[in-house]
Amino acid sequence: MNETFNISSSPHIRAKVTTGNIMFLVLIALMPTTLFGIYNFGVQALGIVFLTVASAVATEYLFERFMGKKITIADGSAAVTGLLLALNLPPTAPWWMCVLGAVFAILVVKQLFGGLGQNFMNPALAARCFLLISFTGRMTTFVYDGVSGATPLAQLKTGESVNTMDMLIGNIAGTIGETSVIAIMIGAMFLLFMGVIDLRIPGTYLITFIVMIVLFSGKGFDLNYLTAQLCGGGLMLGAWFMATDYVTAPITKNGQILYGVCLGVLTGLFRLLGRSAEGVSYAIIISNLLVPLIERVTRPRPFGKGGER
Template sequence: MENSFNISSSPHIRSKVTSGNIMLMVVIALLPATAFGVYNFGLPALIMMVSTTAAAVLTEYIYEKLMHKKVTIGDFSAVVTGMLLGLNMPPTAPWWMGALGSVFAILIVKQLFGGLGQNFMNPALGARCFLLLSFTGPMTSFVYDGVTGPTPLSYVKSGALDQVNTMDMLIGTIPGTIGETSVIAIIIGAIFLILMGVIDLRIPGTYIVTFVIFVGIFGHVAHPEIGFFDPTYLTAHLCGGGLMLGAWFMATDYVTSPITKKGQYLYGICLGVLTGLFRIFGGSAEGVSYAIIISNLLVPLIERVTLPKPFGKGGEK
């Protein structure tokens, strides 16, 4: 016989979609938020984005070379990690801090656990929390138009809604991290990912709806002067901080989110409840990063509970 056959175990379904294709589409989807962040904050934002992305790619390359492993920088996963970390950084933070965060994300959170597909939490968020704990001052200091001041979400936390302009929060002309300020830019990228079939609405939709319900009910407990489901209060929470960036680009990470449909809904509910708890009853105005990381750690349990039972005799144990 002249014909040769490839023998492999099931499943036998083949797809032309690769990790590199998916990550490249995520990079493209992040460009609107990146472009607006650079426009909004200027050269410091551009320097931060370049430093975090370059450090992530370089760290992955050097580690894999030293360990005699296949170099995987061509799959764009390190680029995505660097961009996400940069978008979560204040533009006034020194560039070396962002680079250090990228080294932590790639080396500690990703590579030491086996590389792409093996990390137990989102590398960019793990690095952001590492930087928040290590350099709290620079990571929580925000300057806009040369003026240092609180973010709109800080005003929301204190109940000073008269200091909040929700239209500015929607457009992005407010202080904050490089990529979290413009909801419009984030949604443009999210729509692209949905149209390309990279993500769906299960996780981000459940996350946002659960968060709205939680804040609508318990926001009145923290601020009695605010009514139940106050539209201004809810809009400010939705547009403020890293909720939108986290919901569409980090909570949907394939590696650290459930693969079962029921698990994805349960995961979204956990995210919404935890974010609401941190924002309303916690000491900080934010809470998205910690909510996603904690939910990442719960994914094995969520999948165990929601895994479909095998059909037929002997399936039940």
Template structure:
């Protein structure tokens, strides 16, 4: 809790989560249109398992049933959007159970989880089922994502990446659909530009400077290379919908700027110099773990304290 004064608001957790759910619908609809029925099945499995796990756990533990706050819906939907459409349905169910039971409920429920539950579950699935989680089928053909092509030095079509006609996870492919949802959240006052703006700006600077060292054929601040990195992978989905999670991001304004810059640097490091072409999930989780430290060093001093002598 931040220091006083506090301002009471009529906005509730259920209102916020409902708005986030609505904002995720464009990316969800495009993912189903792009990848077919298998994407819809995956989204249903992850969302249903998340909601059902929360209900059963709270029922068994004799706690207040909180599934009507939509937080489990958001977690399940985000997990589904971070899954390949080609992954088996039971993997989505397992991920939904892990996200709610292990990452959320065992640490106290909504407001107490130490990392984003959806990303925690995705990383768990990536470690446990690497092959299925990194296999992408598009138009009946199994192939690498544009980021993997970019990392290997191949050319990519940035316009296709912007529109979303590319292989990838269900919700990360269309930048346009993601931005539409993000604009809705901004207009409704659910998020602001501080975290995603700092994240994206820092990432652009990092890729612009160090992209040449990872790929000598790329010049400093190469527009096409930077655009491809911005449109590829889970950067946009992570920046607007997961890095801005209230529970796992700093509450201080300066802390949010530090947090966003850290996300940009880590994502750039993982993408350019790591073994994988992606890095958003691990960047956000590591930054989540550092939030208490970030808040400690950026907490405003109480009025009248700490003045110069």
């Protein structure tokens, strides 16, 4: 035999795609949402995006430098975390809140648990929930066209009517990145086309959420109400860009479907029964905590094992 066999540890099948490649594609996909947010809310939104991304990258660099670890900021994961956090902040967020959120996301949620691939929940959403709990007033105060007011989702919860076309386009109050469903879907379609994500998690998530709203909202199949629920809040941004995070989502196919169901059920419960009109952030991080259990119950059995004796 002239063939040479190399013995190595698993994995034996490797892809050429790298973490840096994936993060670069995610950054591109987030550009429509980011640019619309800056257009919608002005230079203040641009400052928040720049400061939050810079703080996230700087935190990762300084931590790894002082701890004597390999510098990994070139892979783009810290920049993606910073950008996702910025898109989840109100355009009126003060500079210190941007920095605090970025430091919490990178230092506490990511690096203290081992760095990329070891965090147990989405760092950007964990930071958003931390800021929501700590500074509820500032995180839930929204200004649009110089007028302070509630988001359409909050208006919907109090029984007021909302303009679903404005919600679809993005001419509404909200966080920097959650307002325009059209901009979010452009980025989502790009990720689908490039093979970075598939429909399993976001599709199951949205379908389950629709079922929850139809069955338990008391509105039945009210198309206007259902459209407003889908377009309002951070549902679309969360479903396509944060629920699909490779690190904190299940790797098994059946697990991804079950994960999507958990997301839809929790989001529906939080929106319909909770005091807050939102619920996506909490639904995702709670489901992140359930991922080890989900993977355990959906793990495929090895060939030849698990049968009756």
